[in-house]
Amino acid sequence: VYLLGSGTATTHEAITSMPEITETAARASGALAFARAGMRPVDVDVVEVYDSFTITVVLTLEDLGFCAKGEGGAFVSDGRIAPGGAFPLNTSGGGLSYTHPGMFGVFLLIEAVRQLRGEAGARQVNGARTALCHGTGGQLSTAATVILGLDAR
Amino acid sequence: MSITPPLPAIDPDTQAFWDGAKRGELLIQRCTQCDEHQFYPRLRCVRCGGAVQWIRASGDARVYTYTVVHRAAHEAFAPLVPYVVALVDLAEGPRMMSRLRVTPEDVRIGLEVRVAFERQSDDVTLPIFEAQTR
Secondary structure, rough: EEEEEEEEEOOOOOOHHOOOOOOHHHHHHHHHHHHHHHOHHHHHHEEEOOOHHHHHHHHHHHOOOOOOOHHHHOOOOOOOOOOOOOOOEOOOOHHHHHHOOOHHHHHHHHHHHHHHHHHOHHHHOOOOEEEEEEEEOOOEEEEEEEEEEEOOO | OOOOOOOOOOOOHHHHHHHHHHHHOEEEEEOOOOOEEEOOOOOOOOOOOOEEEEEEEEOOEEEEEEEEEEOOOOHHHHHOEEEEEEEEEOOOOOOEEEEEEEOOOOOOOEEEEEEEEEEEEOEEEEEEEEEEOO
């Protein structure tokens, strides 16, 4: 598994200092990672994002460019992110459905690598060759995006 | 409230703010160089690095966004549910988080509010916000 691109960004510390409460640092970190990987959101097969809360996921997907701002709720509806759905997201179950012991970010990377190696068992996304992991820290403050793949670029 | 809620730790950076709250004054910082207002309290101006001084804010604010808490985060807050926690934009500019003394039915984005104070202990009086009455 290769690291194809990564990006980090920070916008604030306290939530009261967040420049725009519906836009996170994922916008900047995602743009960096995609540019460095030479990829676009449509090129990603598996997505693993930090899910401290439901809203974190919705904002992150919007800011990474998987859907337009304001459309994240509809985007994840109707089974699209369910097992077998069209948009493989948090295939381990995520922090909300599986476990959140703190420092959950490494679990995102582990799950992505398992998917890319074809070691994910019953939850395997068939044919997965690229994956994106995204961590959020602070109070929606800091963002780190990593894009992984089976093919060196 | 019969059960003491978790209270903020007061330190040298925030002492003036809490002293002001005890007197019923909402204090924020203003930069002596660029006149920018800031809250929460910090050692220097986050915009230009200049020295800051404390000023008394008007106490007028407007609701930027809010959430309604139905499940108390601490047993001391249980008698208050459902209660409103909001980000309010002070007339001077800074945004702060506070509980509102406004019902979930009456709160809305853009609501004009004004600071009020609730004593919690000998050291801590909390600023909260209530609807402006004209």
